Amino acid sequence: MKLTILHIEDDQEIGSWVSKFLTDCGYEVIWITSGHEAMKHMERADLVILDIMLPGLDGYTIGQRLKQKYPNTPIMMLSARTSMEDKLQGLTFADDYMTKPYHPDELAARIQVLVRRLGIVSPEIIQVMHLRIDQKSNRILNTISKTDIVLTGKQFHIFMYLLDHLNQILTKKQIYEAVWGDPYIEGDKTLMVHIRLLREKIELDTSKPQIIETIRGIGYRLRS
Numbered sequence: 001m002k003l004t005i006l007h008i009e010d011d012q013e014i015g016s017w018v019s020k021f022l023t024d025c026g027y028e029v030i031w032i033t034s035g036h037e038a039m040k041h042m043e044r045a046d047l048v049i050l051d052i053m054l055p056g057l058d059g060y061t062i063g064q065r066l067k068q069k070y071p072n073t074p075i076m077m078l079s080a081r082t083s084m085e086d087k088l089q090g091l092t093f094a095d096d097y098m099t100k101p102y103h104p105d106e107l108a109a110r111i112q113v114l115v116r117r118l119g120i121v122s123p124e125i126i127q128v129m130h131l132r133i134d135q136k137s138n139r140i141l142n143t144i145s146k147t148d149i150v151l152t153g154k155q156f157h158i159f160m161y162l163l164d165h166l167n168q169i170l171t172k173k174q175i176y177e178a179v180w181g182d183p184y185i186e187g188d189k190t191l192m193v194h195i196r197l198l199r200e201k202i203e204l205d206t207s208k209p210q211i212i213e214t215i216r217g218i219g220y221r222l223r224s
Contacts, residue, residue: 003115004028006045008035008062009078010054014100018049021104022111024224025166026126035062042070047114052079052090060089067093074114078102105168112164126163128224129211131202133163140202154179155198158191162212162222171219195220 005022009015010033019031030041035057038048048066052059063075074095079086082099090097095117096110126133131149132141138156140149151159157179162170173184176191195212203209213221 003046004030004044005111006038006041006048007031008033008038008048008054008059009051010034011051018104018107021107021167021224024127025108027111035059038062038066039069042066042073045070045073047111048073048075050075050077050094052077052081052086063090064093076110076114108167109165126166128163128166128222130204131211142202144204149201151198151201154194155201158194158198159202159222162220166222166224169215169218169221173219175219 003026005027007015007019007022007029009018009031012033015031015033019029022029030044032038032041034055035050042048048063050059050063050066054062059077059079063077066073067075075093076096076098077090077094078098078100079090080100081087087097087099095114098107098110126135127143130142130144132143133139134141140151140159141147142149158175161175161178172191176182176184176188180190196206199206199209199212202211211223213223215221
C-alpha cells in the first residue's frame with residue numbers, strides 16, 4: 001500500500017511539479033489548493049505538506065487545527081518565509097520547516113527522514129520509468145517486456161541503495177562503502193563495472209542510460 005501525502009499548495013506551477021515529483025517517487029498524492037478541504041482528506045493522509053501563504057485560512061492556522069485533531073500525522077511546512085520568527089512559529093506544530101526555493105532531492109530526503117522517524121511504512125510498489133519494483137517481494141519487473149529482471153546480490157544491493165535515495169546524487173564513495181562495507185579507494189573500478197552490468201539488465205539503451213545517470217566527477221543518480 002502506498003504512503004499517501006496530502007499536499008496543500010495554491011500555486012498551480014509549484015503544486016503541479018511537486019505532486020508529479022512525489023508521485024514519481026512512489027507516493028500517492030492528494031493535491032488541494034486551500035485548507036478548507038484539508039480535514040476531509042486527513043483520514044487518508046499519512047503525511048501533510050503545507051504552504052503558509054494560502055487563500056482564506058493561512059498555513060499556520062490550518063496546520064494547528066490539523067495537528068490538534070491528528071497529532072500523529074507529520075506535517076512539513078514549505079514556505080518562502082525565511083525569518084527565524086516564521087520558522088519558530090511553524091515548528092510549534094510542524095515536524096519540519098523547509099524554505100523556498102528548494103531542490104526536489106532535499107524534499108525527498110526530508111520526507112524519508114520523517115517516514116523513518118515516525119515509523120511510517122514506505123511505499124511497497126515503486127515505478128521507475130519502465131521498471132516496477134515490489135519492495136516487499138524484492139521483485140523488479142520490466143513493464144514493457146513483462147519479464148522479471150534478475151540481479152546478482154551486489155547488483156541488487158546497489159540498485160536498492162540508489163532507490164532508497166531516488167533522484168539524489170550519490171558519490172562513488174557513498175555507494176561503494178554502503179554496498180561493500182569497505183573503505184573506498186579513489187580510482188577503484190569495481191563499482192563502475194557493476195554499474196555497467198546493472199545497466200545492461202535495466203536500461204532500454206545502455207548507450208544512452210536513462211535510469212542510472214552518471215554524474216561526471218561525482219558518482220551516480222537513480223532517476224525517476
